[in-house]
Amino acid sequence: MLRIVTWNVNSVRTRLEHIARFSSEYAPDVLCLQETKVRDDMFPKPALSEMGYTQQLFAGIPSNNGVAILAKTPILERNAPRLGRDDGRHLSVTLPEYDLRLDNVYVPAGGNLPDPELNDKFAYKLDFMAHLTTMMATERPKRTILLGDMNIAPGEYDVFSHRQMLKFVSHTLVEITAFEKLLRTHDWHNSLRADVLEPQRIYSWWSYRVRKWQPESRGLLLDHILLSPDLMAQQQQAQLAQVTRSWKPKPSDHAPLVLDLRL
DNA sequence: ATGTCGCCCTCCGGGCGA
Numbered sequence: 001m002l003r004i005v006t007w008n009v010n011s012v013r014t015r016l017e018h019i020a021r022f023s024s025e026y027a028p029d030v031l032c033l034q035e036t037k038v039r040d041d042m043f044p045k046p047a048l049s050e051m052g053y054t055q056q057l058f059a060g061i062p063s064n065n066g067v068a069i070l071a072k073t074p075i076l077e078r079n080a081p082r083l084g085r086d087d088g089r090h091l092s093v094t095l096p097e098y099d100l101r102l103d104n105v106y107v108p109a110g111g112n113l114p115d116p117e118l119n120d121k122f123a124y125k126l127d128f129m130a131h132l133t134t135m136m137a138t139e140r141p142k143r144t145i146l147l148g149d150m151n152i153a154p155g156e157y158d159v160f161s162h163r164q165m166l167k168f169v170s171h172t173l174v175e176i177t178a179f180e181k182l183l184r185t186h187d188w189h190n191s192l193r194a195d196v197l198e199p200q201r202i203y204s205w206w207s208y209r210v211r212k213w214q215p216e217s218r219g220l221l222l223d224h225i226l227l228s229p230d231l232m233a234q235q236q237q238a239q240l241a242q243v244t245r246s247w248k249p250k251p252s253d254h255a256p257l258v259l260d261l262r263l
Numbered sequence: 264a265t266g267t268c269g270c271c272c273t274c275c276g277g278g279c280g281a
Contacts, residue, residue, distance in 0.1 A: 010281080011269055035281085037270065063270045064280060109281055121280090151281095208267035208281090253268075253281085 008254035036066030105148035158221035
């Protein structure tokens with residue numbers, strides 16, 4: 001069994017205690033992070049190494065973004081271009097012991113105004129999705145896991161109100177269409193939705209502005225683990241560790257998404 | 264809705280991004 005996790009930690013340095021607690025309670029083999037918010041020369045390697053992550057790859061910039069892949073099993077960075085502007089949004093690796101490829105992405109949030117003509121951030125988000133889609137349509141890679149904070153809640157039941165949220169970035173039609181187009185490039189399998197069936201609502205992110213947090217609070221399912229079709233049958237379980245959202249002090253606003261593969 | 268975080272570069276609090 002191989003346990004792979006994606007978690008937007010909103011600062012790896014601020015979240016070290018929670019990462020340690022999560023690691024001891026959930027024992028991931030591979031932990032993929034987004035929003036590490038740290039330059040590579042300041043990445044907390046020793047602390048994460050002590051948690052058992054002897055294998056570490058990270059791509060960060062100051063202040064924002066930043067992705068990392070931490071593992072207890074060997075990982076090798078692929079010799080391939082990173083998506084976007086190399087601003088800490090994409091790492092692609094192989095897991096030689098399992099003959100797997102893994103792509104960790106942090107899709108741009110896109111700002112507030114869902115109009116690419118008036119909002120550069122939204123244009124960049126759509127552009128990033130288009131590049132990701134083109135890459136995957138061209139390569140159609142085998143035994144591949146595509147995961148991360150995709151900043152899109154694609155399903156009607158991935159949001160607290162489909163009707164209301166259609167006006168807001170993360171659930172506009174153009175974003176939903178972009179996500180569906182990505183899925184169709186390779187018949188990607190949305191792992192969480194195989195275990196938590198629609199119309200069950202489920203979320204991975206809740207605004208810090210939500211006062212009394214509960215899993216049913218107004219949230220969005222922004223984090224996803226997609227499997228190439230040849231891995232679909234290997235899925236044992238996908239679950240959201242929503243409990244971390246109430247950990248004290250200072251939780252991330254995202255919960256970890258945990259996938260178990262029979263390998 | 265404009266309520267909360269975390270980072271930065273310092274005018275150490277206000278701007279930025281989420």
